[in-house]
Amino acid sequence: MHPCLEKILLNEDEIVARCKELGQQITQEYKNNEQPPLLVALLKGSVPFLAELIKHIDLDIQFDFMDVSSYEGTESIGDIKIIKDLDCSVKNLDILLVEDIVDTGRTLKTVKAMLKNKGAKTVRVVTLLDKPDRRVVDIEADYTGFEIPNEFVVGFGLDFNQKYRNFPFVGVLKEECYK
Numbered sequence: 001m002h003p004c005l006e007k008i009l010l011n012e013d014e015i016v017a018r019c020k021e022l023g024q025q026i027t028q029e030y031k032n033n034e035q036p037p038l039l040v041a042l043l044k045g046s047v048p049f050l051a052e053l054i055k056h057i058d059l060d061i062q063f064d065f066m067d068v069s070s071y072e073g074t075e076s077i078g079d080i081k082i083i084k085d086l087d088c089s090v091k092n093l094d095i096l097l098v099e100d101i102v103d104t105g106r107t108l109k110t111v112k113a114m115l116k117n118k119g120a121k122t123v124r125v126v127t128l129l130d131k132p133d134r135r136v137v138d139i140e141a142d143y144t145g146f147e148i149p150n151e152f153v154v155g156f157g158l159d160f161n162q163k164y165r166n167f168p169f170v171g172v173l174k175e176e177c178y179k
């Protein structure tokens with residue numbers, strides 16, 4: 001057990017089982033679509049979730065990455081910066097945006113609007129975690145792994161100051177470690 005860990009909210013088995021359900025649901029909902037979706041994953045937090053999810057999507061999907069940043073420590077700074085844009089065009093594509101967490105909703109709202117502006121045909125969202133109590137803009141994911149309470153979480157991709165992304169579970173740190 002890591003010395004900074006206060007508690008585990010979601011263990012690895014629960015996360016993997018939910019990724020399987022989400023992958024199957026996505027497969028069903030896109031299988032009669034004209035084209036398979038392009039998964040757009042937001043770096044860096046969504047990487048472990050993307051890696052688990054795609055094992056359970058039985059469609060000829062492709063994926064690409066964008067890196068946007070809005071957090072310093074546990075604070076959303078509101079201003080969304082693009083650090084790395086997509087490699088491919090999204091024009092007329094059905095996009096499935098892959099997020100680790102929807103918190104204030106600012107990142108999702110901004111990125112969804114960017115993709116629409118670039119000519120995406122549709123933009124849906126799959127998120128591992130949703131923290132509805134923290135929302136400041138009106139936005140919801142189309143597919144959600146787990147709703148969680150208003151606590152700053154780490155693990156399964158989520159960081160505090162770039163650390164703890166490699167925990168295979170989602171947990172909460174001891175207060176003295178959020179410094």
Ligand SMILES: O=P(O)(O)OC[C@H]1O[C@H](OP(=O)(O)OP(=O)(O)O)[C@H](O)[C@@H]1O
Nearest residue numbers: 043044045069070071103104105106107
């Ligand atoms: O709903 P919001 O309040 O906008 O917060 C959610 C976003 O914040 C985190 O990203 P961050 O900018 O920390 O980048 P990271 O994925 O590299 O950790 C997280 O990965 C989401 O993308």
Ligand code: HPA
Nearest residue numbers: 103151152153154158159
């Ligand atoms: O709870 C969180 N943990 C890590 N990163 C985050 N970005 C938004 N909310 C969170």
